[in-house]
Amino acid sequence: xxxxxxxxxxxxxxKRQSVAFWCNPISGxxxxxxxxxxxxxxxxxxxxxxxxxxxxxxxxxxxxxSAERLKGVDSTLKIQPAKLEDSAVYLCASSFYxxxxxxxxGTRLTVL
Amino acid sequence: GExxxxxxxxxxVQEGDNSIINCAxxxxxxxxxxxxxxxxxxxxxxxxxxRSNMDKRQGQRVTVLLNKTVKHLSLQIAATxxxxxxxxxxxxxxxxxxxxxxxxxxxxxxxx
Numbered sequence: 001x002x003x004x005x006x007x008x009x010x011x012x013x014x015k016r017q018s019v020a021f022w023c024n025p026i027s028g029x030x031x032x033x034x035x036x037x038x039x040x041x042x043x044x045x046x047x048x049x050x051x052x053x054x055x056x057x058x059x060x061x062x063x064x065x066s067a068e069r070l071k072g073v074d075s076t077l078k079i080q081p082a083k084l085e086d087s088a089v090y091l092c093a094s095s096f097y098x099x100x101x102x103x104x105x106g107t108r109l110t111v112l
Numbered sequence: 113g114e115x116x117x118x119x120x121x122x123x124x125v126q127e128g129d130n131s132i133i134n135c136a137x138x139x140x141x142x143x144x145x146x147x148x149x150x151x152x153x154x155x156x157x158x159x160x161x162x163r164s165n166m167d168k169r170q171g172q173r174v175t176v177l178l179n180k181t182v183k184h185l186s187l188q189i190a191a192t193x194x195x196x197x198x199x200x201x202x203x204x205x206x207x208x209x210x211x212x213x214x215x216x217x218x219x220x221x222x223x224x
Contacts, residue, residue: 004155031210040120042201042214043156056211091155098210100146103155 004104006092012110018080021107025094034077035091043091087111122219131189133218135202142204147187151198197222
């Protein structure tokens with residue numbers, strides 16, 4: 001069974017630029033999550049989708065972050081404009097509804 | 113690959129010895145706990161879980177112990193191998209595997 005796919009794996013941008021990350025969940029998983037993992041910390045949930053609806057986006061900085069999952073499968077997370085403190089690994093995870101979450105390899109973002 | 117965290121608590125164990133990784137949680141309402149393993153450059157990988165109606169659960173070479181009185185969780189790895197070297201996170205939630213709150217993590221280093 002293929003795992004969660006993410007791209008790109010690495011991205012370097014300058015502050016105030018925009019960036020987008022893509023996630024393809026495990027086939028059949030209705031729930032998709034985006035996490036931010038700052039170096040030395042555990043992952044922090046940004047947004048949770050079930051199918052194409054948002055379940056929880058309470059920790060998403062909505063002034064600069066946005067995410068969508070239009071067809072209930074793939075998802076994109078965008079940051080515009082980026083700040084230095086956005087440097088982190090962005091992890092995507094998926095699950096069959098509210099069961100065990102399976103994580104992708106992450107995208108390492110560096111903001112200069 | 114890049115490091116998950118540079119300033120995490122570190123446990124050094126000799127190959128073949130048993131490892132014990134500890135985690136304190138703060139939310140007394142949490143009733144479902146999960147241990148994840150994160151290798152450098154990869155996303156977290158599910159190891160084992162336990163619900164609050166249990167105090168011990170065993171898997172292959174791993175055992176999780178839960179002490180609800182002092183809000184403490186531990187992961188025991190038997191006969192630690194070099195492939196066990198990683199950062200280990202405990203995560204807690206209030207009933208389902210969604211809405212996880214991750215701890216800060218412990219780096220396990222296995223020496224030969």
